Amino acid sequence: MNQCQHYGQCVFEAPDNFKLNDDDKLEYVAEAPDSERDNIEAAVDVCPMQAIRIVE
Amino acid sequence: MPEANPAAPVVIVGAAMGGLRAAESLRRSGYTGAIRVVGEELHAPYNRPPLSKEVLATDVTHEAVAFPSRAEMGDVEWMLGVRATAVDLDAHTLTTDDGNVQEWRALVIATGLRARRLDFAPIAGRHVVRSLDDAMALRAELTPGARVVVVGSGFLGCELSATARKLGCAVTIVTPSAEPMMRPLGDLVAKEMRRRLTDEGVEIFSGVTVAAINGETSVESVELSDGRVIEADVVIESVGSHCNIEWLEGTNLDVSDGVLADNAMRAVTTDGIALDDVYVVGDIARFPNPMFDDVARRIEHWNIPTDTGKRAGAVLAAHLADDGSFADVVAKPFAPMPSFWSNQFEIKLQAYGLLGLVSDDDIRVLEGDLTEQAAVGYYRDDRLVGVLGIGMKAALLPYRKQIAEGGA
Ligand SMILES: Cc1cc2nc3c(=O)[nH]c(=O)nc-3n(C[C@H](O)[C@H](O)[C@H](O)COP(=O)(O)OP(=O)(O)OC[C@H]3O[C@@H](n4cnc5c(N)ncnc54)[C@H](O)[C@@H]3O)c2cc1C
Ligand code: SF4
Numbered sequence: 001m002n003q004c005q006h007y008g009q010c011v012f013e014a015p016d017n018f019k020l021n022d023d024d025k026l027e028y029v030a031e032a033p034d035s036e037r038d039n040i041e042a043a044v045d046v047c048p049m050q051a052i053r054i055v056e
Numbered sequence: 057m058p059e060a061n062p063a064a065p066v067v068i069v070g071a072a073m074g075g076l077r078a079a080e081s082l083r084r085s086g087y088t089g090a091i092r093v094v095g096e097e098l099h100a101p102y103n104r105p106p107l108s109k110e111v112l113a114t115d116v117t118h119e120a121v122a123f124p125s126r127a128e129m130g131d132v133e134w135m136l137g138v139r140a141t142a143v144d145l146d147a148h149t150l151t152t153d154d155g156n157v158q159e160w161r162a163l164v165i166a167t168g169l170r171a172r173r174l175d176f177a178p179i180a181g182r183h184v185v186r187s188l189d190d191a192m193a194l195r196a197e198l199t200p201g202a203r204v205v206v207v208g209s210g211f212l213g214c215e216l217s218a219t220a221r222k223l224g225c226a227v228t229i230v231t232p233s234a235e236p237m238m239r240p241l242g243d244l245v246a247k248e249m250r251r252r253l254t255d256e257g258v259e260i261f262s263g264v265t266v267a268a269i270n271g272e273t274s275v276e277s278v279e280l281s282d283g284r285v286i287e288a289d290v291v292i293e294s295v296g297s298h299c300n301i302e303w304l305e306g307t308n309l310d311v312s313d314g315v316l317a318d319n320a321m322r323a324v325t326t327d328g329i330a331l332d333d334v335y336v337v338g339d340i341a342r343f344p345n346p347m348f349d350d351v352a353r354r355i356e357h358w359n360i361p362t363d364t365g366k367r368a369g370a371v372l373a374a375h376l377a378d379d380g381s382f383a384d385v386v387a388k389p390f391a392p393m394p395s396f397w398s399n400q401f402e403i404k405l406q407a408y409g410l411l412g413l414v415s416d417d418d419i420r421v422l423e424g425d426l427t428e429q430a431a432v433g434y435y436r437d438d439r440l441v442g443v444l445g446i447g448m449k450a451a452l453l454p455y456r457k458q459i460a461e462g463g464a
Contacts, residue, residue, distance in 0.1 A: 006449050020450040045362050048397055050103055
């Protein structure tokens with residue numbers, strides 16, 4: 001269900017963590033540092049597919 | 057005006073995406089006092105877009121669409137299944153349909169929209185899709201072979217048509233417009249969308265309205281303004297929406313189209329005064345966005361409840377903190393990028409900016425080929441104000457940047 005459809009919204013909120021490559025595929029860092037927390041939470045909010053989960 | 061009781065909670069009316077984001081933002085911005093969210097629906101906030109797309113095609117459950125709940129939201133009070141019926145801005149009170157009158161310290165208006173209905177007898181088989189309950193009721197009737205008439209050809213009507221078709225229904229769109237999605241996308245793209253939808257087996261009757269819905273107890277046929285009659289089991293009415301403003305009647309807020317707000321999302325009165333303790337978020341908010349101009353507009357795009365909710369929460373938290381930061385927070389630039397997407401069959405549309413600002417002559421293909429994949433530009437006074445991707449995603453990002461920077 002909640003599968004990434006490569007909208008790239010997360011890229012604007014957390015550019016250090018998410019990137020859309022030229023083939024429209026999403027690349028991301030699975031283990032992010034704590035300093036990225038706020039940006040990643042913002043990315044969770046804006047993902048249209050609600051496809052991003054933060055696992056502690 | 058009497059002062060609000062500082063011990064009363066911040067009351068947020070509307071327990072959907074906009075209300076949720078406002079509550080989260082209040083907490084993150086350091087407000088630790090009481091927050092109460094009053095909402096008419098029984099469900100905790102959930103994501104609406106899948107209700108016309110993926111989720112409608114599979115299993116419509118709350119679990120499939122619920123927003124994750126955050127730790128900092130633990131002590132927020134949810135009053136669900138309760139409708140606000142009146143508000144008194146001087147007395148700082150809210151009246152609800154359970155007979156309660158409650159005090160608030162500050163108010164957030166997040167009551168969104170409801171689907172407009174056609175004015176015919178209420179018989180079985182007539183549907184709208186705005187809420188989870190709507191989608192559940194419709195899903196039960198979208199069985200293979202069912203004859204479905206979709207009235208209206210906006211994004212929602214076209215998505216519902218595509219999903220019903222995928223589920224094996226026979227689908228006819230009935231629309232007063234010349235082409236599907238004509239108003240938001242413009243003639244050029246809309247013609248191409250008609251071709252694609254028709255190729256997938258959706259029948260489109262354009263330039264007509266519904267004259268009657270026939271059937272004793274349930275839908276049997278739909279009669280069009282040109283006299284044609286289409287046999288049908290299900291009618292989906294996707295003919296626009298109304299703002300949920302009735303509970304604000306009797307206040308001096310400007311509710312001429314949604315609820316007027318300033319750029320800090322403070323509600324504005326008919327005298328043009330912005331109230332520091334009343335905020336507006338989401339689909340119902342009409343606010344100016346300096347990315348385009350100083351005209352206040354409502355924007356029914358998914359990112360807007362989040363952006364305006366965050367903004368309202370931050371400004372309100374600064375007002376309540378009373379620590380001298382308020383003027384600075386209000387003055388912070390707020391120019392959210394409208395963004396929109398729509399999936400119909402294998403067609404993936406994605407847009408940034410305000411496509412609807414533009415007339416047909418100012419729409420040009422920027423890259424690609426309309427019949428395959430393309431990026432389409434929407435210009436106003438030679439400035440790029442919107443971009444639409446058909447199947448293109450990463451390629452849109454430079455155009456998005458251009459729009460954000462003023463479109464030159
Ligand atoms: C089926 C569907 C598909 C969509 N697809 C897309 C898409 O693909 N892309 C996109 O960009 N956008 C899409 N949208 C639009 C997007 O979902 C909306 O912009 C968003 O839901 C608006 O959120 P909101 O919180 O402002 O208002 P709403 O979601 O309308 O929530 C308002 C809430 O307030 C409650 N309420 C109303 N009156 C009262 C009252 N008097 N007292 C108490 N509670 C009250 C309502 O019950 C409701 O729960 C879609 C919308 C729908 C319905
Ligand atoms: S915002 Fe969501 S859907 Fe879009 S690219 Fe990021 S994870 Fe994928």
